[in-house]
Amino acid sequence: MFTMSSYSWIGILLLGLALLRSCSSAEVTYDSNALIINGERRIIFSGAVHYPRSTMEMWPDIIQKAKDGGLDAIETYIFWDRHEPVRRAYDFSGNLDFIKFLKLIQDAGLFVILRIGPYVCAEWNYGGFPLWLHNIPGIVLRTDNPIYKNEMQVFTTKIVNMAKEAKLFASQGGPIILAQIENEYGNVMGDFKDSVKTSAYVKWCAQMAVAQNIGVPWIMCQQSDAPQPMINTCNGHYCDQFKPNNPKSPKMFTENWIGWFQKWGEKAPHRTAEDSAFSVARFFQTGGILNNYYMYHGGTNFGRTSGGPYITTSYDYDAPLDEYGNLNQPKWGHLKQLHAAIKLGEKILTNGTRIDKDFGNGVWLTTYTNNATGERFCFLSNSDANKDANVELMKDGKYYVPAWSVTVLDDCNKEVFNTAKVNTQTSILVKKSDDGTTNLNWSWKPEPIKDTLKGEGKFKASRLLEQKDLTFDASDYLWYMTTVDINDTSIWINATLRVSTMGHTLHGYVNKKHVGYQFSQKGNNFTYEKHVSLKNGKNVITLLSATVGLANYGYEFDMKKTGIAGGPVQLVGKNNEIIDLSNNLWSYKVGLNGEKKRLYDLQPRIGVSWSNGASKPYPVGRPMTWYKADFNSPSGTNPVVVDMQGMGKGHAWVNGHNIGRYWPSFLSNADGCSDTCDYRGDYKPEKKCSTNCGEPSQRWYHIPRSYLNNKKNTLVLFEEIGGNPTNVSFQTITTRIVCAHVYEGADLELSCHGGQIISEVQFASFETPEGTCGSYKKGSLEATDVKPIVEEACIGKQICGLKVTKEVFGIKSIYGVSKPKLITTNNNGVNRLAVQVTCGVSIS
DSSP states (O other), X not given: OOOOOHHHHHHHHHHHHHHHHHHSOOOEXXXXXXXXXXXXXXXXXXXXXOGGGSOTTTHHHHHHHHHHTTOSEEEEEOOHHXXXXXXTBOOOOGGGOHHHHHHHHHHTTOEEEEEEESOOOTTBGGGGOOHHHHTSTTOOTTSSOHHHHXXXXXXXXXXXXXXXXXXXXXXXXXXXXXXXXXXXGGGTGGGGSOHXXXXXXXXXXXXXXXXXXXXXXXXXXXXXXXXXXXXXXXXESOOTTOOOSSTTSOEEEEEEEOSOOOBTTSOOOOOOHHHHHHHHHHHHHTTEEEEEEEEEEOOBOOTTOBOBTTBOSBOOTTOSBOTTSOBOTTHHHXXXXXXXXHHTTHHHHHHSEEEEEEEETTEEEEEEEOTTTOOEEEEEEEOOSSOOEEEEOGGGOEEEEOSSEEEEEETTTEEEEETTOOOSOEEEEEEEEOGGGSSOOEEEEEOOOHHHHTTOOSEEESSOOOHHHHHTTSOSEEEEEEEEEESOHHHHTTEEEEEEESSSEEEEEETTEEEEEEEOSSSSOEEXXXXXXXXXXXXXXXXEEEOSSOBOSSTTGGGOOOTTTTOOEEEEOGGGOEEEOTTSOEEEEESOHHHHTTTTSSSOOTTOOOEETTTSOOOSSOSSEEEEEEEEOOSSSSOEEEEOTTOOSEEEEETTEEEEEEOTTSBXXXXXXOSXXXXXXXXXXXXXXXXXXXXXXXXXXXXXXXXXXXXXXXXXXXXXXXOOGGGOEEEEEEEEEEEEEEETTSEEEEEXXXXXXXXXXXXXXXXXOBSOTTSOBOOSOBOSSHHHHHHHHHTTOSEEEEEOOHHHHHTOOTTSSOOOOOOOOOTTTOOEEEEEEEEEEEOO
16 A cells, blocks of 8 residues: 655646546637637747658667757658558668658647648658559559559558547647648649649548548648639748738748759759848748748668659758758758747747838838737848848938848847848858778678579560569569571671660660660760670660669650660661661560679678688779778767768668768869859849869768667779779768857857867957858958957857957956957947857767
């Protein structure tokens, strides 16, 4: 028998009440000015985080950093191809456990926006459709086709029922406040040239979704004809001019493209923190109620999930949280401050009336007023890309508004934020080599291709077949093999093998000899041409076609052919004599023998032996070769990457986990590079600037810590075109330099991550400093003894801060003695503090 104090009973009662609240249902409604959750009028900041692009172990940290960044919600797609790789055979394990992901979001106190699709685009392989869907006879995807609609409804219902069983909809007490059906269909429906069928499909999607009875609103992005009760929403870089098709619907920005994706061979895109914030502030100035960042954390395209084609393995997206989950500063911090500033006016924005005033030259004042209380909240924007503005607001004061910026005014008379004034820190992350992973001992094994070089396939056809129809996307590789009889070598001794292919890379072999490799520069069709020498009698021609992700977007993207479908395949001899092999008898084989033998597995494979340095050196520059090396886990907790410098193209596995395609030999286009990186209304960020011109499109590849063992680990590479593993090494990501360029009146906040402390103040100047992080210099005016003040506040600390005011730098002295300081005003009356520090050793 036991007794319990009254305090224990109170604790249980309070716990019970908390559990009751967490399980109580929430009504989600809306009007044109607010999303209304349980009667509370809200504006929502959301960010996209795709669960398969990270790991279960990374989810809690990513979610917490999203919350710390001022988000109210996290948005994610549901990825059909990953969950139903085989028809009616489902997988929701590991990083595909979206139920666990959504519950973690709920545990953090955030909402969820669930974009079921089930077409996702997302730079994901085949737009998220499973390949078996494409191969169903009579199916036509994304139109009023009964076969497709049935499959779409079956999968949508499956996902909805799983969420219902877990009580994840707000109507059940869960975190899901909005759900999406279809995705950006309005962008392509006009290309179908059958408005009756496309319109019928859109209406069917809406009816099917509403019939799911989930108890929260449904949305359709980029769908101007979305039928009621669907809410149509906007995707883009700027959506301030967007208007919903129903005046009673709220204005939602479901994809604010915070950066852009990287493609093999293209420059790395970048979107500034200033322009990102401008887009958000203008959206809320013009009546927006929900902004979702695409992406907030982009992550990694593990395995063969990247689509496009030619999307890199990294899906960093220049997002506020980088590929590894680190804060991308200053973007993360600048947006956090913007969120806090706009939230100051949430009740006024969602309850008040709006008045706009045009000052000319792109300057607008928007005043929101709560008529019941008289409270005000204002946005003052300058959309001129080149000219700053000085604006006098009658009794509310004078304001300097830089070009292409928005000032947020609390009570319309106090500046709390300006999108062009970045006061948060800039962090420079570096890759640090791990001494324990250098000088790897490599084993190697050639890809077994004797069968294909002999022309031995698994099935035959008297025509050239489409690649994905045969592979079902189980492999990037498809072998095409045929023979040709030659009776006059004088014509064919110096011939040309010419292949028109819709694949992305192609290897050619003639009579067991490799005659060359060729690839498409942009993932489009190309013509392969190599000189060959044929012999009298039977000649065996073997072609290996490879894809680098399947098309994911556009009208009938699913019908875009891959491989050598249709050809022609020709031999061109002396005097331009041609033998067309297109209608020959062709043998086919899907994939590599090494894939079938699972050479990337940790378990020894029966009948598989590897050569090593004890027998003979590993080959360099040899195509179609497997490499294997053991390594120790890098110490610490910082993110781990493998540097693939020196390798050509292929796939990589760590402890059996496919970490993605690698292609460091594909260099980014250096043409038209610019350091400006300033959009200011430009809708093509990938054309704007780059940080890797003329360098590998991607050199470093993420290895999640959860993939690693405490001791021995194994890296396996399949090298397709020939590389040198000498320089392959493992590195960790750490912060080396932290900078801040803070305007007077704001707070200086500096922090090192990973347990590091600030070890040195490299630069500190107050008044008119110039330059950017890494290249600061003193301006024409400067207060004295600034550096000692910053050193006193920051040295030896992981996080430090101080208020940037004249008093701090004009009176206070580290030595306790007041000294005269040169204090003037500049930059329209605003002084600035520039600081650069080094993050040094970790705290023990």
